[in-house]
Amino acid sequence: MKGIVIAGATGVGKTDLSIKIAKKIDAEIISADASQIYKELNIGTAKITDEEMQGVKHYMIDVVDPGEDYSVGDFERDVNNILNENSQKSENRKNIIITGGTGLYIRSITNGFAKLPSKDEKIRKNLEDKNLDELQEILKKLDKESYEEIDLSNKLRLVRAIEVCILTGGKFSELRTRNIKNNDYEFLKVFLTRNREELYDRINRRVEIMIAKGLVAEAKKVYNKYKEKLYKISSIGYKELFMYFDGKIKLDEAIEEIKKESRRYAKRQMTWFRKEKDYIICNLSEMSENEVLDEILKRWENF
Structure with missing residues (x-):
């Protein structure tokens, strides 16, 4: 079986292109976005x-x-x-496109996934009571490589990496690469990118559009409903507004923080996918969308 991966940074244009390809090759789309997994987080995750x-x-x-x-x-x-x-399926089988920007999600499907231990409630509760600085220090001591790779502002990721180190006595960075692939698909992998200045401009404009569409009201609804579990909601666009609702920053500061965090995240995504193997790189600052579409379809036919 064969499929296509359309990966890239936030705001690069994955959604539009993946729809066009899907219609050309009669495909269904699997989202690989760690924030769009969640209900109610719609505007801030640019959910389709x-x-x-x-x-x-x-x-x-x-x-x-x-x-x-x-x-x-x-x-x-x-x-x-x-x-x-x-x-x-013997009939009505569909082509598959995986599209998104969460590199670990995509890699778990294309390369396989290491069978790590299940969560331990006692260890997790102890870790969740600590602040970000404390967790970062613990991870740095247990697994320097994970500390250098992981999103250090994401408490859930920090907790999980430390939890695995404690439960196994090993390093999360090493254990998570012992992969078992549980599907029979081979993927044509495409990494969409843009020149940095253009991408950052698109991200800034996209945040302004989200605010105009009602992101503040949406985030407030989530804030009120999940008061006890807010620390688990680390999606960009929400955690910054939660700080505004807590009275820690002003609204215009929260909006600037969303833009800044989105740009930082895009930079991390670009670094991630450039390090991955077997990706075809298509720069939408240098090629039109139609040219990229033609290139992908041509490669798909020969894949």
Whole structure:
């Protein structure tokens, strides 16, 4: 079986292109976005609307409530169930496109996933009571490589990495590379990028559009509903507004922080995918969308 991965940084233009490809090759789309997994986080995650889907079936959107734990292991299991169910069909089998910017999610499907220990409530509770600085120091001592790779502002990721180190006595950075692949798909991998200045400008404008669409009201609704579990909601666009609702920063400061964090995240995504193997790089600052589309379809035919 074969499929396509359309990966890239936030705001680069993955959604629009993936829909166009899906319509050309009669495909269904699996979202690989760690924030779009969550219900109710719509505007701030640039979640695709039913209208924007244009009739193309999408999976892995609105899977769990904000505040619920959902790991890369959960994603790997759920997506492989979708892939394996599709590959077993004798008729009505669909082509598959995986699109998103969460590199670990994508890698767990294309390269396989290490079977790490399940969460330990006692260890987790102890770690969750600590602040970010304390967690960063613990991880730095236990696993320097993970400390240098991980998103140090994401408390959930820090807790999980430390938890695995404690439970196994090993290093999370090493254990997570001992992969087992649980599907029979080979993927044509495409990394969409843009020149940095253009991408950052698109990100800034996108944040302003989100604010105009009602992001503040949406975040306030989530803030009021999940008061006890807010520390688990680390998606950009929400955590900054939670600080505003707490009275720690002003609204204009929160908006600037969302832009800054989005740009930082995009930079980390670009670094991640440039290090990955076997990706075709398409720069949308240097090629038109139609040229990229033609290039992908040509490679798909020969894949």
